[in-house]
Every structure is written in structure tokens, then in C-alpha cells.
Amino acid sequence: MVCLLLGLVAYVGATKSVVLTVDGESQEVQTFDGTVADVLAKADVSVRTADRVTPEPTAALEDGATIEVQRARAVDVMVDGNGTTVHTTGETVADLVSELRVSSRSAVSAPLDTSLAGLDGSISISTPKTVFVTVDGQTHERSTTAATVRDLLKESGVSLAAADRVSAPRSAALVNGMGLKVTRIAAGVEQTVTEPVPFTSSEVPNADLLEGEKKVTTAGVNGERSRVFSVTLVDGKEVSRSLLKDSVTKEPVAEAVAKGTKKRPEAKPATPAAGGGGEAPASGTWAALAQCESGGNWHINSGNGYYGGLQFSQSSWLGAGGGAYAPVASDATPEQQIAVAERLRANGGWGHWPSCSSKLGLR
Structure with a gap:
């Protein structure tokens, strides 16, 4: 016992x-x-x-x-696009984040005080990353917790047109140091270009004008052409264009020029002056004008740009048909110089010799 x-x-x-x-x-x-x-x-x-x-x-x-x-719970976790299953004894999402040792600035798909016991689905965590975004010609450095390229562009306020391109797929996960470039594509931009249409010129024989003489009877006027192009721009720079429409909006006016066919009178041979072998001086009004202009020297060439007894400029001499007689007025006879002077006077009066004609009372 x-x-x-x-x-x-x-x-x-x-x-x-x-x-x-x-x-x-x-x-x-x-x-x-x-x-x-x-x-x-x-x-x-x-x-x-x-x-x-x-x-x-x-x-x-x-x-x-x-x-x-x-007991540890199995939680499906996606960290920066990489999926894994984590077994944890933590009570809340905050415990899980702490256990994973990710940055406290990370973006988490569920509130940190959410109980893991009542969690519905997986947890997504995006850690802070530094990325470089080039858009509209400028590069920006951004620190972001966006998970994908699409999320980053939305966060940055970058709107994309249908034709715009991004250097990485919009669904791609962001990684630290990543560089992204947005290329703006503008296709089908219409541009209108206006161009002149040159006028044509034709000569018409005219029996009232002397041979070698020409006169514009109808002034030529350029027309206008409009071309419409479809232009493609990449970041504001043209890369291609195609013609959509080409039309003449203003027809040119053709120039008409009368060309003289009237035979010139033959110049009379000069009568030798007494006491010398030169030409006989002209008399009357033209002789008086020559005396005022050149001292009566019909062959003067002083190098001042004016030639002969009536002091023709080269352009006036040739424009009035003097080239038919001589290259410059000083090489022509007084009669030939007077014949050319008569043509000038017919078009512009005595104003071709303003000073001397006034002195002589011709105007």
C-alpha cells in the first residue's frame, strides 16, 4: 500500500x-x-x-x-513585376513589407494595415526607381514607384496620340536607371505651297517700227500655282511629303512684243567741211543743242559715260536703235546721231537734254 x-x-x-x-x-x-x-x-x-x-x-x-x-501564411507577391510566393507569420501587409525589406516609399496595392488573414488575392509592390523620360525635345529625371511604362506616362501627364511611339512597350515593367523616349508622329499634315507661273513672251512683226526696234504692247504678268502636300513630321521635323493637289489659281498673262520690220533710211554721206577732211557740222536746232552739250564736238568721248555731240548715254543710244549705226554715239556721223535723237525726242521730248534744252528755250 x-x-x-x-x-x-x-x-x-x-x-x-x-x-x-x-x-x-x-x-x-x-x-x-x-x-x-x-x-x-x-x-x-x-x-x-x-x-x-x-x-x-x-x-x-x-x-x-x-x-x-x-503558422506561416502563403502570400502571392509581385515585386517590380517579378512574382513569388512568400510564407510569412506577419499579421498585416505592413509586416509583410517589412519582412521583404523593401523601401518604405514603395507603392503597395493594399493598405498597410490590411490583415493578411483576410487578404483577397496577391499583393503588388513597386519599389522607387529613377528613370529618364525624353519627350517633346526635353529629358526629365523622375523618381517613381509606377509599376509600368504606361503608369509612368500617366503619372507624368504625358498624353500620347494614336501615331506616337514609345521606346519600350507600354506594359513593360520599370527598372532603375531606365531611359524612355516618346517620339511624336504627325502624319497627314496638309501644307499649301504657292509658286509663280512664269509668263511667256512672243514677238509680233510691226511695220510701223524700224528694223531693230522693239516695243512691248502687252505687259507679261506671272500667274500663280497652288500645291497641297500631305506631310509627315517626326518630333516636328519633316521626313516625307506627297503631293495631294496641284492647280493653277491664276493664269499668267503672255507678253507681246512688237518687232520693227520697217526699213531704215540710208544715211546720206557727210559733206567734208572746208579746210579739213572731217564731216560737215549739223545746222539748226540740233547743232545748237550739240554746241551746248559738247561744244559742237560730235565725236567727243571724254570718259564721263556720255558720247557724241548730243551726249548720249550708252543705254539711251542702244535703246533708241543707235547700235544699227555704231557701237557708241561718238563713232557715228552727226546725221546718224540726230536720227537717233529724233527717236528719243519722239518718246520723251526735250527732257532727254534737260539743261541745254531749257537754256535754248526748247521747253
Whole structure:
């Protein structure tokens, strides 16, 4: 009887009472086991490496101890476009972010205080990245937590036309140091170009004008042509164009020129002057005008740009048909010079010799 009593006392003394809590559910366990691992095995509680057991499974067991098992949850996580499954004993999204050791400035798809137990679906995390965006001729450095190229462009306020191009797919994930270029494409831009249409010129024989003489009877006027092009611009610079429409909006007016066909009278030979072998001087009004203009020297060439007794400029001499007689007036006879002077006077009066004609009372 004594031995039985002693055995009972020893049994009672060896028994330990512990509280086992698994994922928040507790039970009291009576055990003779010496370690936490022994109790878990006896209670048929399996643990994985990611599970949290307090105290450590190898810890010695004491009477009245509390054993807590927190099983790790499997959470699908997408970090910067890379997917993985994380086993965590954290309670909230904030715990998970801390466990992953990503930047606290990262963009997370769920509020940080969201319970992992009630999480519906995966968690997306985008860490801060420095990217370089070139658009409209300027490059901007941006620090962003945008996940994709599309998100970055939206965040940056960059709107894209249908034809615009981006150097990376818009669905591509951003990476640190990434460079992006937006190329603006403007196709089908209409441009109108106005060009002159040169007038033509034709000569018409005229029996009232002397041979070598010409007179414009109808002034020529340029017309106008309108060309419409379809232009393609890349970042504001033209790369191609095609003609859409070509039309003459104003017809040119052809120039008509009367060309003289009337035979010139033959010049009379000059009568030698008395006492010399030169030409006889002209008389009358023209002789008086020549005396005023050149001192009566019909062959003077002083180098001042005016020639002969009536001091013709080269352009006036040739314009009035003097080239038919001589290259310059000073090489022509007085009669030939007077014949050319008569033509000038017929067109412009005595104003061709303004000073001397006034002195002589001719105007």
C-alpha cells in the first residue's frame, strides 16, 4: 500500500500542465514530455520552417508553460513585376513589407494595415526607381514607384496620340536607371505651297517700227500655282511629303512684243567741211543743242559715260536703235546721231537734254 502511494505521488510530481495555442486556438495539455518539440509531436501539431514557435522547439518544458504556434501564411507577391510566393507569420501587409525589406516609399496595392488573414488575392509592390523620360525635345529625371511604362506616362501627364511611339512597350515593367523616349508622329499634315507661273513672251512683226526696234504692247504678268502636300513630321521635323493637289489659281498673262520690220533710211554721206577732211557740222536746232552739250564736238568721248555731240548715254543710244549705226554715239556721223535723237525726242521730248534744252528755250 505504501509503495502504491509513493508511485502515485511520483506520477503526479512528474506531470506538467502546459497551454498549447495554435493559430490563436488554445488547449491545456498534461504531459510528461521534457521539450516543446515533444509536446507538439504528442499533440500531432506539425510545424514548417517558416512557422513561428515560442518557445523554441528545443526548449526544456516547465510546468505551467505556454507554447504558441503561429503558422506561416502563403502570400502571392509581385515585386517590380517579378512574382513569388512568400510564407510569412506577419499579421498585416505592413509586416509583410517589412519582412521583404523593401523601401518604405514603395507603392503597395493594399493598405498597410490590411490583415493578411483576410487578404483577397496577391499583393503588388513597386519599389522607387529613377528613370529618364525624353519627350517633346526635353529629358526629365523622375523618381517613381509606377509599376509600368504606361503608369509612368500617366503619372507624368504625358498624353500620347494614336501615331506616337514609345521606346519600350507600354506594359513593360520599370527598372532603375531606365531611359524612355516618346517620339511624336504627325502624319497627314496638309501644307499649301504657292509658286509663280512664269509668263511667256512672243514677238509680233510691226511695220510701223524700224528694223531693230522693239516695243512691248502687252505687259507679261506671272500667274500663280497652288500645291497641297500631305506631310509627315517626326518630333516636328519633316521626313516625307506627297503631293495631294496641284492647280493653277491664276493664269499668267503672255507678253507681246512688237518687232520693227520697217526699213531704215540710208544715211546720206557727210559733206567734208572746208579746210579739213572731217564731216560737215549739223545746222539748226540740233547743232545748237550739240554746241551746248559738247561744244559742237560730235565725236567727243571724254570718259564721263556720255558720247557724241548730243551726249548720249550708252543705254539711251542702244535703246533708241543707235547700235544699227555704231557701237557708241561718238563713232557715228552727226546725221546718224540726230536720227537717233529724233527717236528719243519722239518718246520723251526735250527732257532727254534737260539743261541745254531749257537754256535754248526748247521747253
